[in-house]
Amino acid sequence: MEEKKIINIILSAPLEKTFYYAVPQDISERVEVGMRVVVPFGKREVEGYVLNFVEQSEVKGFDFKKDRLKNILRIVDKQAVLSDEFFALGRWIADYYACSWGEALSAIVPPRCSEKKRRVHRKEEKNVVSRKSFFIPMPQQENILKPIRKCIDKGHYKTFLLHGISDSGKTEVYLQAIAQVLQRGKQALFLVPEIALTPQVIQQFCERFGEEVGIWHSHLSLRERYDTWKAVCRGDIKVLIGTRSAVFAPFPDLGIIIIDEEHETSFKQEQKPMYHTREVAIFRARWKKAVLILGSATPSLESYYRAKQGEFHLIYLEHRIEERKKPLVRIVDMAKELRRNNRKILSGELQADISEQIKESRQVILFMNRRGYFTTNFCRSCGYVLRCPRCSVAMVYHLKQDGMICHYCNHKEKEPSLCPECESKYMRKFGYGTEKIEEVVKKMFPSKKILRLDLDTAYKKNTYQKMFSLFKKGKIDILIGTQMIVKGFDFPQVTLVGVVLADTTLYLPSFRSAETTFSLLTQVAGRAGRGNVPGKVIIQTYNPQHYSIKAAGKLDYVSFYEQEVKFREDLDYPPFKHLINLVVRGKNVDRVEKEIENLKSSLKMWIKRAGLNFTMLGPTPAPRAKLSGKFRWQILIKIDKEEMAKLVSLLRLYKCGGGLYLSIDVDPMNVL
Ligand SMILES: [Zn+2]
Ligand SMILES: [Zn+2]
Structure with missing residues (x-):
């Protein structure tokens, strides 16, 4: 009798080991490396990934005949869903971000979905956007495209950091680079923080590349995700626009990855595996010998530092397109207003400017950052x-x-x-948010159309789109909103932007508070004056002397960077040290507190006995100490890059008591 095939399987579970299973004769021919299979594990059925086939003689000390291996139950996919690249990427994610190989791979594989008959192809439809083939970039864009084109031509890996002020034509640079990649028969991945907030960019992509564009985001149905994934595999989709998880798109010949607004925190996954899209993209671009472009008007401090150190190639777009002027930015000291006995939310200057602009039938945006939980x-x-x-x-x-x-x-x-x-x-x-501002502004300008757009108002069905189009048509005089209106609102009629209180982000309990403040203010300012009339921005603040606000007033990233980087170095924050945030959570507060003390002792022991070198802060109750019924305590670690792998390997094996859970966040965006 022929012997059964034996396979080595990585289970999609928090387990370090791999497991051997036998393949029943009837499906023996169909099993391939990289496929998903379902196997019995204890009393449960668990999904796993076929790592390799194993010869009995290969494994010492294990008698397969005697131990009677269990059979796999069934195959999930018709073909392999994990390539060598993805096995290696999963291994890297597991080692860097402190999870198991299987947990990392489960983020990479496509959604499970039964095969259905392929739908009739869309080409039978008539109103397909035709592909416009010829665009000529402007000299500024052509200049910075040169080194990118060179890498694409030679098939070399390189990461570019494209620092381009708002309205400088970054999108055209992206489109040109992608067009070149497609010409060479390869595919392109374009990653954005949030699909719903980038309608104008998506439109541009569809106009340029027509039906070769696919879209990927978390609101797609399982079926839509599956179909999109298949089309990417087949190479039918050549340009995929997507959010974070699209970074795993299995293109046959990926030529370029672009991450737009690379500084955005949503590129960090907040659940296991807690990867950062940028780091995954770097891994993939290296593997595929592809080009990676990180684009932003306000690059993350870490990326800019890496560019300065020569790890990334820095390119800079410094002029607005069509020689439009940068907006005039005014900083208004609210403490002075108080001394003048104006206790209102709006300063005299902002009030006067609003009146003037709406008299001319122009539009005004008032911005207030979400207050947060603090x-x-x-x-x-x-x-x-x-x-x-x-x-x-x-x-x-x-x-x-x-x-x-x-x-x-x-x-x-x-x-x-x-x-x-x-x-x-x-x-x-802090006592007020967007609602209060709406109330005040309505009283001041009773005859005007005023609209508030924030999380409370926008997430009713289609509201965002409706409000967006009302504003676009000029039917709204004053728009009041949170971060949400910073993205995608590129309207020529907006001539005045008022930041009602710039300080909310400055007071966040985070080492990134200055960076967040500078970046938000700069992005907000970028909304003003995108048409023929020059724009004006008024920033109200109690901290007019703070460097993040002063630099935002001059729209000067470099001067902000130079001061911020000193602060980071003095206090051992990234990019000079890496942070690892350890959070223990559970329902019983006493047990959580006891466990965090145990963890602290282990960490101390590792410093003493294993010779590890790092500093730790805390333990401290997490700012939102009780979240969905669970208590949370945390320890924050500052560590050198060279020491990280050792610590992570120890942490991965750390076992909490029953009912308690340890989350390990490597390079956290927020320690909140
Ligand atoms: Zn004071
Ligand atoms: Zn402290």
């Missing part, structure tokens, strides 16, 4: 906010302790009643 008190006379003396992050008010806590190191202070800086009694907690 309560910080700040001084309305001088802008002072209480920061941790060790970590320099804003401290957060806790009702339970009736005091201020640093969320990195657990340093505690009493809530100040007088401002420690200027002794004013105007220490206030």
Whole structure:
């Protein structure tokens, strides 16, 4: 009798080991390496990935006949879904981001979906957008395209950091590079933070590349995802526009990856495997000898630093297209307004400017950052906010302790009643959001059309699209909104943008607060003056002297970078050290606290006995200490790149008590 085939399987579970299974005769011919299969594991059925075929003689100390291997139950796919590239990528993700190989691979494989008859191909349809073939880039764009074209031609890997101010024509650079890649018979991946907020870019892509464009995002149905994935595999889709998870698109011959708005935090996955899209893209581009372009008007500090160090090739678009002028940015000191006895949300200057613009039938955007989950008190006379003396992050008010806590190191202070800086009694907690602004503005301009767009109003069905088109048609005079209106709102009639309070992001309990502030303000300012009339931006703040606000006022990324990078170096924050955030969570607060102490002891022991070198902050209750019924405590680690692999390998094996869970976030975007 012929012997059964034996396969080595990676289970999609938090297990380090791989497992041997036998293949029943009837499906023996169909099993391939890289396929998904379902196997019995204990009392459960678990999905796994075929890593390789194994000869009995290959494995010492294991008698297959005697041990009677279990059979796999069934095959999931008709062909392999994991290539060598994806096995290697999964291994890398597991080692870097501290998860199992199987967990990493489960993020890479396509959705499970039964094969259905292929639908009739769309080419029978008539209203397909025709492909426009010829566009000539402008000299500024052509210049920076040169090194990109060279790499595409030679099939060389390189990562470019494209630093281009708003409205400088970055999209045209992307389109040109993609066109060249397609000419060479390869495919292109274009990654964006959020599909719904980029309708204008998608339209441009469809106009240029017609039906070769596919779209991938988390709101697609399972069937749509599956069909798109298949079309990508076959090479029917040649340009895929997608959010984070599209980075795993299995193109047969990937030639270019572009990450637009590369600084956005949504490129970091917040669940296991907690990968960053940029790092996965670098891995894939290297493997495929493809070009990677990271684009942004405000590159992340880490990326810009890597470009400065020579790891990325820095290219710069510094002029707006059609020689449009940069908007005029004015910074208004709200503490001065207070001294003038104006206690209103809007300064005199902003009020006057709104009146003037709407008299001319132009449109105004008022921006207010989402308040978030935190309560910080700040001084309305001088802008002072209480920061941790060790970590320099804003401290957060806790009702339970009736005091201020640093969320990195657990340093505690009493809530100040007088401002420690200027002794004013105007220490206030944040008290208003977009709703309040809407109320105030409606009272000021009762006859005008005013619209509020934020998470509360936009996520009813189609509301965003409706509001978007109303605004586009000029039917709205004043639009009030959060971050949501920063993206994709490229309207020529907008001549005035008011930032109602720039300081909300500055007071976030995060080492990135200055970066977030600068980047948001710069993006907001980019909304003004995209037509023939030059735009004006008014930034209201209690911190007019803060470098992030001053630099945003001049739209000067480099001066911001130079000051921020010093701060990061002084306090050992990225890019100088890597952070690893360890969070223990569970339903019983006492057990969570006990477990975090155990973890701390283990970490101390690793420093002493295993000779590891890192510093740790905390333990401290996580800022949102209780989230969906679970208590959370965290320890923050600062570590050198060279030391990370050792620590991660130890952490991966760390076992929490029953009912408790340890999450390991390597290079966290938010330590919140
Ligand atoms: Zn003060
Ligand atoms: Zn601290």
